[in-house]
Amino acid sequence: MEIQQSLPLSNPSIYKIDPMAWMRPLSDPHSRDLEGDFPLDGKDFDSVTDKTLAILLESAPVLHEFGAIKVVRLSRDLVMKGGGTVLPCEAKTLNLVASRTGIRAPRVHRSFQVEDDTQYFGTKGYIVMDFIPGQPLDKCWADLTSDNQRQIAIQIAEMIKEMQSVVISQPGPPGGGPFRGRFFTDYSAGPFKDSAEFQGWFNHKLDICKHVKQCPKDIPPFQFTTFVLTHQDISPRNLILDQNGEVWLVDWAFAGAYPPAFESAALLAQQFFTGFNEAVLSLIPRFPEEERQLDSIAYGLTTAALA
Numbered sequence: 001m002e003i004q005q006s007l008p009l010s011n012p013s014i015y016k017i018d019p020m021a022w023m024r025p026l027s028d029p030h031s032r033d034l035e036g037d038f039p040l041d042g043k044d045f046d047s048v049t050d051k052t053l054a055i056l057l058e059s060a061p062v063l064h065e066f067g068a069i070k071v072v073r074l075s076r077d078l079v080m081k082g083g084g085t086v087l088p089c090e091a092k093t094l095n096l097v098a099s100r101t102g103i104r105a106p107r108v109h110r111s112f113q114v115e116d117d118t119q120y121f122g123t124k125g126y127i128v129m130d131f132i133p134g135q136p137l138d139k140c141w142a143d144l145t146s147d148n149q150r151q152i153a154i155q156i157a158e159m160i161k162e163m164q165s166v167v168i169s170q171p172g173p174p175g176g177g178p179f180r181g182r183f184f185t186d187y188s189a190g191p192f193k194d195s196a197e198f199q200g201w202f203n204h205k206l207d208i209c210k211h212v213k214q215c216p217k218d219i220p221p222f223q224f225t226t227f228v229l230t231h232q233d234i235s236p237r238n239l240i241l242d243q244n245g246e247v248w249l250v251d252w253a254f255a256g257a258y259p260p261a262f263e264s265a266a267l268l269a270q271q272f273f274t275g276f277n278e279a280v281l282s283l284i285p286r287f288p289e290e291e292r293q294l295d296s297i298a299y300g301l302t303t304a305a306l307a
Contacts, residue, residue, distance in 0.1 A: 031061040031073045034133055040075040045128075050112050053126055057082040068119075078109060079131045085253065086125030088113060089173030093255045094129065096174055096229070100166050103159050104248040106130040121178065132248045138236035141276060148245070149279060155247050156234060157283035160263055164285070166229040168257035171198045181232040181254035182266050183294055185305035199224050205300030206293070208307055214299035222293055227257040232266050234280070236273050261290030269295070 030036055039060050040048060057080060060072035069083040081090075091111035097103050106129035116124040141149065171192065172179050178188035179198075192198040202222040209215040231238075232254040240248040264286055267277045300307065 026062060026065040028061040028063070028073075031063040032133070035076065036061075036073075038073050038075045040078065043075075045075075045078065045109065050110075050114075050126070053080060053110075053112075053128065054082070054114065056080065057126065073131065074128065075131075077131055078128055079106075080126060080128045082124065082126040084116065084119030084121065084124050086127060087121060087123070087173070087177050087253075088125065089175050089177045089256065090125070090253050091127050092174035093252045094127075096166075097252070101162050101229070103162055104246060105252070106132060106248070106250060132240045132242070132250065134240040134242035134248065136237065137239040137241050137247065137276075138273070140241060141236050141273060149275070151245070152239075152241070152247055153276070153279035153283055156239070156249075156280050159249060160231075160234070160280070160284050163229040163231065164260050164263070168227050168229065171195055171224070171227045171257050171259075173256035179256070181256075181258075181262075182269055183232075183262060183297075183301065185301050187305060195224060195227070202297065205297040205304075208300045208304050209297050212299065212304075215296035219293055219296045220289070224259050226259060228260050229255070230258040230260070230262050231255050232258065232262060234263065234267060235270060236276055259287075259290060260285065261287035261294065265291045265294040 039056055053074075056074060057070060057072055060074055060080070062070060063073050063079055064071040067083075068085050069081065071079055071081045074080050088111065091108045094105060094108045097105050098107055108127060108129050110128040111126065113123045113125050115122065137152070144152070172190065176191055178184075179190040179192065180188045183202075184190075189201060190198070192201065199222050202224075206215070206219060206221065210217055210219070231249065231252065233251060234249070238249065238251040240250060242248065264281060264284060267281050268291060270277050
């Protein structure tokens with residue numbers, strides 16, 4: 001199994017060799033071992049305090065670290081995700097996935113928040129969940145046969161269809177909180193009190209883009225009628241391929257109840273793994289008009305993000 005080596009930030013010479021290294025997540029090469037010496041192996045997890053878990057985020061083997069997010073290996077069976085952008089809605093979403101779908105995703109064993117005024121959202125979150133053994137799909141996608149790639153795309157398409165069968169009355173992340181993801185700017189948006197306010201925000205972005213001639217004038221206003229369970233960030237970097245050839249979907253930070261077109265529009269907008277994106281898009285329901293609308297407000301989500 002190919003494991004990405006950790007990158008020593010204290011050694012700037014590495015960036016002379018690979019100037020793009022700073023953009024890649026850090027990872028301890030031993031963090032994916034099926035057997036290893038992990039801090040909670042053999043311990044009664046229920047007796048471990050939240051305070052101890054918070055300390056372990058800084059000392060346990062790093063499975064993934066990028067920006068404000070870190071995932072560490074606690075035991076042979078458990079990992080913990082923590083950071084300033086880990087919010088309660090992510091654990092609530094995973095519990096919703098477990099209760100209403102058969103989608104392969106980590107189970108939550110504990111989650112908690114600690115107030116932290118230094119963080120953007122004023123909190124630091126922690127989620128303890130299953131360790132999913134296998135290989136990150138972004139590390140092996142290019143080496144798979146076309147038939148294997150097709151079979152994986154079929155699995156993901158079935159996951160998306162199952163998510164879209166879960167209809168939710170109001171938009172947004174489970175339990176409330178800021179709306180995050182590709183279509184809500186880098187700063188998040190909302191919270192919105194209801195679907196009308198949610199729709200109004202998107203039409204405001206559309207009006208901005210039309211006013212500065214950054215989108216066609218004939219783009220119709222947004223009209224959202226249905227909200228379904230949506231991941232919003234389906235990419236090989238968020239998929240684990242296990243030894244049985246089954247994929248597991250991780251990182252549900254941006255998930256929530258959104259119009260069905262959000263999933264396909266997010267795949268269309270991804271710049272990397274275009275073959276993967278196209279394979280999945282060919283197998284799922286498409287919403288051409290809504291996808292065009294979402295693509296048209298790019299200026300309002302980037303340059304005019306705060307307008």
